[in-house]
Amino acid sequence: MKWLQLTLELVIGFILLFAVVKIAGKKLISQMSPFTFIAAIVLGELLGNALYDDHIHLWYIIYSITLWGAMLLLVEYASQKWLSFRLWSEGKPTLLIRNGAIDYEALKKSRLTLNQLQSLLRKHETFSIREVAFCFLEADGEISVLKQADHQKTTREDFHLPPHPVYVPVTLVRDGQLLRDELMELGKNEQWLTAELRKQGVPSWQDVLIAEWLEGKGLFVQTYRPSEGKMPKQQGLKEES
Template structure:
């Protein structure tokens, strides 16, 4: 391969990749979802093949990377506009432990066993399942843990206080769409939800950017006008 031509391709690829990362955002670097993980791999493969394939010229390099990035931007835009497409592209967290009880169905659904769960817990400085109130498997494969009250880090305010029951926040409305499954899991209905929204001076679910319920603290609401 001509050294001069390879040098030109590398220079163009360097600046093109820099511009594309700036446009696509940090998600492609962090790979926070399976979709962005695969997208980053394919982008790297396109770049590598275009650089070292003698039949592929500079036009092929630019065209393939720009087209792939354009497809990623379209997918990102559709995900911002549609909650259903967002769930399709990004996935949904799975509750592996709820109220201290391991959810075997969710483990099987995510093709995990108890040993793998314990390993992930230990990596998060949690060495016993008995310490965990809630454990979520995020879309990127990491876990998020809320410990039971006796095992949480203490502050001065916690001394000489009786253990409190731990509650997890539940998102009931996201991007103007009611999350019926979450509402059902909470054991509530839409009439109850509308009452809670009216207390916050909100009358239409479609005006709500996010609504989150936390036991003992009530409803947290932010409308599209506020954000």
């Protein structure tokens, strides 16, 4: 009887957690603010503690997770509705470095040491304070860095090169499965894909680990067993004509 009750509680708890996470949105998963970080921990603790306590009935689990999920949604709604509430619940970014100079008072208020600041900067490929023009500590604990002009990466504009359009790659086959919706959005059909694969010596999309289309570059294909020492094949646009 206990095994049956535990199984039932696990299944219902899993469904409720899944529903709350889906409804609450990606912010709960990414833990974009201190509130969502705590909310995610409490949500897991509510279910975990309830499952292994014999004195807590199934209905208490359903009620507690449902109520917690409803409060999460209420806070999210209030954050979207009122800017003042959003600033209070999520906080504002803190400027730690201004015009290349560290704001020591802001650093102390954020409970950060210089060692921690340098560690965070290194994660952004910044190994010296002198490279930084501005640095913000975001609400989720990450930092945003704007480097000095001399240390910024070059762009096409720096070389006076004409701009070119940017396209999003579209995955057409993944794990041997044809993604028909993506193929239709691209304006292609299965016959076209089969013909393109055969140009690269692949008889069927079922043999493909991943196939990706990029406008201007053509079709990139990798099978489950690529030839040893060879790069995955890529069909250029010139070869298609």
